[in-house]
Every structure is written in C-alpha cells, then in structure tokens.
Amino acid sequence: MEPTIGPQQAPKTFVLCFDGTGNKFSGDESDSNVLKIFRMLDRSRGTQFHYYQPGIGTYVTSTSLSSTGTIHRIRSAYLKAKDSAIGSSFDQHVMGGYKFLMRYYVPGDDIYFFGFSRGSYIARFLAEMLDYIGLLEAGNEELIRLAWKTFAKWQQRRGQSNQDQEEKKKLFNYMKAFRETFSRPISRIRFMGLFDTVNSVPRFESAWMQR
Template sequence: MAKNIVVCCDGTGNEIGVNMSNVLKLYRMLEKDDGQIVYYDPGVGTLGQRKTWGRISQNAKGVLGLTTGYGLDDDVLGAYRFLAEHYSEGDQVFLFGFSRGAYSVRVLGGFIHLLGLLRPDQLNYVGYAFAAYKRAAMDGEDLSVAWHFRRIVGGQTVPIKF
C-alpha cells in the first residue's frame, strides 16, 4: 500500500515549546501511522542543552551553522537515509523546511533528482553519491560524474510531490 513520506527540516536556533516554527507545528499536527510516516530534523541548536558546557557547545555549533552552513551535509544525509530506508515505489514524498531547513530540503530534492534514491542495501555509497552531487552542483556544467554514478548504482527515480 502506498504511503505518504513527509520530511520536515527546521532552521537554526528555534526552541521546542517556546516559539515553535511552522515546520515544528506542521510536524506535530501530521498523522503518523502506516499510511503516513514523518521525519523531523530539529536543525542546529533547537533541542536545548541543560548543562553549561553543552549549551556553550550548542551555541557555538548554532553560530557556525548560521555563518558557514556547518552541519548541513549531516541534515541532508539524515533525511536522505530516512527516505531510502522507507520509500517504496508509488509512495508520495513531501519536503518542508524553515530557514536553513528550507535550504536543506532544497538540496535534498536536487540530490534525489540528479542521483536518484539508493536502495537501503546501497546506503554505504551515500557519501560517494553526495560528493558526486556536490561536485556537479559546484561545477554547474560537468554532470558526467553524477550521471555515471547513477548509471552504476541504479538510483531510483523518486517524484517529489511537494
């Protein structure tokens, strides 16, 4: 039976329970059952730390994330792995993001469009696939490495509904 797969990626420095982003509100509202599975990435600095050193480290990561994109690859790859582990042909995929999370889902959508979705037993190649995608995105014109990689591993074409 086909299902909906919803990916929600939040921004940087939001606080759960205080000022919830619209992505977190959406995540909380969505039904989570066999017909619809949902992935939520809280972003950098969203889940609060209790201990002083943890808060300092979290704040430093938040600043790095805002200024340099620190952690973006991990965000994208986490969502990609989730999709690869749960996607079946006929499923509908929905991507939502706020702020930095919007950029994460944009990158995720481009990654899937260019290289396809690996099967769960191929996830050991995900680092190579993402490197090929980033190279193609930076080069702009030379997509040959990405296309060659996709032909070799047979990445699934996955339509993104939203």
Template sequence: MTLRELIGSFWPGRREKNTPRPTTRGPVTHVVILDGTMSSLRDKHETNAGITFKLLRAAGPRAGLSVHYEPGIQWRDWRSTGDVVAGRGINRQIRRAYGFLASRYRPGDRIYLIGYSRGAYAVRSLAGCIDTVGLLKRNHATVRAIEQAWRHYRAGGQSQAALRFRLAYCLNDVRIEAVGCWDTVKSLGVRLPVLWKFMNDAHAFHNHHLGAAVKNGFHALALDETRLAYEPVLWQSREGWPGERLEQVWFRGSHGDVGGHITPYLRARPLANIPLVWMLGRLADCGLPLPEGWAAAFPQDVNAPSIGRFMGWGKLFLSRRSRIIMEDPSESYHPTARPDAPLMAAPNSGGPGPSVEKQRETGESGASAR
C-alpha cells in the same frame, strides 16, 4: 549494524525525529521537514514547520505517513557559536534526510519536502540531489553510498562516474509530489549583525530552479522583512519545466511571522497562521493527508501584531532594504497582502521599530517591484 546506528556513529549529535514505520504496507507518504535555526518543538514555541510535524505525527503510522523532522542548528554553549553563525552542518542535515528517504522509499510511495528559512534551503537542495543523482535503492542505502551520492551531486552529476553510479545503485524515476518552503534564506546560520557579511558561502553548487523530479513548488515569502541578512532565495522559473504548479506568494509580516518563528511574542501567532494555513492547503491539494477539519485549529488574523524585525538581535542588524518583488512570473500577493488591502496592525510595542504603517510611509518597509 543498522543504517540508523551507522548514521549515528558517522554524524553524532543528531536531533532529528522519525515517526515509526507505517503498520500496514501499502503506498506510503514520506515527509521530510527541516526547520530553521534555533527552532523548538516546545508547546507554543513551534515554528510553522514544527506545527506541521506535530500535525502529521498525530495521525500516526496508521495513516500511511512516514515523517522525518530535524530542527536547525541549536545554540547549546559558546563552543557551538561558530556552528550557529556559520550555519555549519547543512550538508550533513541534507544527507541524513536523503538517507531517511533511501532507507524507507519503495516505488509507488509519495514524497513531500517541507522547510523553513535555512531548512527550506536544505529541502530544496535535497530535491536537487534526488533530481541530479537519483534516490539510492534501499539495499544500497549505506553511509558510504550516501556520501558518494552527495559527492556526485556537488560535482554536478554529469560525469561518467556519476552516470554509472546512478544506473547501478539509484532509482531514477522518483517524483517529489511537492516542495513547500517558508521564506527561504541561504545556508548561513543566524547571520549575526556585521559578521554575516564575512562568512563564506560553501553551498554555491545548489541551484535556484525546480528540477524535473519535482511536481509542485510552493513558497511563502515575507513582504515586510528588510534585514539584508535574511535576503530571500526565490525559485527562478524556466521554460520546459515539466512540473504542474510553481507558486511564490508574498505575505504580510517579517521573516519570523511567515515562518511562525515568533517566540516569545505569541500574539503574532494568528498572523503567522495565514502562511501556515495557505501552505498546508496547497500541500493537501497535492495529496498530503491531513486530519479532517485541521484548519479550524489555526485561527487567522491579518490584524494581529507582527513580531517585527527589531526584537532581540533584530535591532542590531543595521543593513536593511526593502525586498525586491515580482521579478518572476510565479510571484503573487496573498489576498491579505495586496497593496490595496487594509494595513495590518503595528508590530509589537516592545520593539523599537516603527509600525508597519510608518515603515511604508518612510519607505523602510514594503517591498518594491521592478
């Protein structure tokens, strides 16, 4: 039985997509993309993570790319409501991505991890697992060994058993070229109004620092989001981190704008393209191969309307406050989001929320610095 069959039997209901293995054997670029809850790859419905997957998939295996994409939890019927609300499945998602890398990686290859929302939380945890335990060698990448590596990671990876496991079965010098995140939120799922406050967070073992295995970290954040259920999880800088760049940049718009999760309000796409192009540019600077002239496909407009925070379920989120910004040295404004930059256009007229201009007048939006 192949590793794919083993994983399929152990973790049913998988929806991830893997590109074929590269046709030529040289250094391979492995990319893991984990999307947000209720994401889709339907044309014009993709998040920024989904667009990135399609952009890389189009390059094909001839470009030396090996890509793993998985959407977030999907609402299929009422039986899946608990999974969506509680965010159950994130640990299985991380283990699947870990297994993908372990089964394909060879020394000399490069790794990039990309995620949106809850998927961003997942790729950060995946980076932490590789940093803490190492990456299983290909010949040891069995379901049982993946489970074992995960248990050691959850326990902190400092026990004698964990150290023996790492030395015996794992590659210990794996570097991650970059981790790119759009507006990371905690591991809970949709976080429905009121109910999100009562959901247990079973993922407290994940830390908020970039590990030594990560060379670069890029985080796009939503300046105008106010729903407490979408409170962001920023990286915390620490002295002695051996990486090269850590950038956490604030963009205009809500959680959906920054992550490109704007269906059905597609007029917001030019606004969502701003953090998309910024992120892809940063990843390209770190060596991620992108098609020539890729940026021209994503027109940007800071004056495009925002999807806002009141569309659909959004209007039912009663707990709100401005985000706290500029607490970490790695934080900055994108040029289009600086306080002295021209204000963006009002959010969609179909939502009951006030315009961004009005929100800033009343203090309901616009993050505050400490």
C-alpha cells in the same frame, strides 16, 4: 491453474520537515510553523511516515550528548555558533533526510517536503540531489558520503569559460553513471511547502552567484 496474487501493498506517504536555523522543539507557542505542521500530521494510518529535523545550529556537539565538562560545553557552544553562522553541518542535514528515504522508500510512494529558512534550502538541495543522483538501495549506507560529494561538486561548479563547461560535462556524466550504477527509480517530489528560503551556506552560495 492460475497463480494466486496477493493483495497489492498500498503506497506509502513520506512527510519530511526541515526546521530553520536555531529552531527545535520547545513544546509551546514559540515552536516554528514547521513543527506545528508536523504536530498536525495523521499518525493513525500505518502508511504515512514522518521525519522531523531540528534546524542548523541546534545539535552540534564536541564529542557526545553526555559531555558535561567545561571545555566540552565551551567547544559545543562554539561549534553551534559556527554552525548557525555558516551552516557547517549542512551536509549532515541533507544526508539525514536522504538516509531516511533510503531506508523506507519503495517506487510508487509519495514524498512531501516542508521547510523553513535554511531548512527550506535543505529541502530544495535534497530534492535536486534525488533528481540528479537518485536514491541508493537500502543497506548501502557506505555510499551516502560518495553520493553527497558527487552532487556537492556539481552544485559548486562556477563560471562559463570553456574549461568550466568541460568540467561541467564531466561532472554531469559522472553523476549519470553513478545514478545508473547504484540508484533505484524515485518519483518526483509530490509537494514542497517552503517558507522564506535562505541559502547562507557560503560554499554553495558563492558558486551559485558566479554561474
């Protein structure tokens, strides 16, 4: 008697939208094109999953969203201004998208990225991170920070000297070992719709200019 095989699960589609610096939902015509695209996505199918991320400089707070004291408000305003200027929360934005895929993706699913300004750079950075580091198994949240640090070091490599090349080789081999040890297969990003990509994250921008 042949074993019965259940119906094959349809592949899922993941659409991740990363907004530009200072951009968030307003509910009117001032919303960015990324938000307008997000609004048009099909929510009637159970196989399509959507993720929207407000831009850098929009949700940095001093302690919590419920802080109301004057000092907290001043500190929150300062942190948001600093974030808008130098992208101090860039790592949180990249890891936010990574964590979303980590929780729900299975091999065979399709991934689409949309981004504007620094949100475009977040999408590009995340796509490269998935290429080099891979996607951790669901439930391994404790390793996300290590995955980030590993790829961030690679992106911050500089120069073409013999010492730089030796360091580059070590970093690459470490990433390869990390991927083979902890990550699962992931398809290439099917589509990336990026508008006006801006780096403006000093630690990565200056390293890129020296390579």
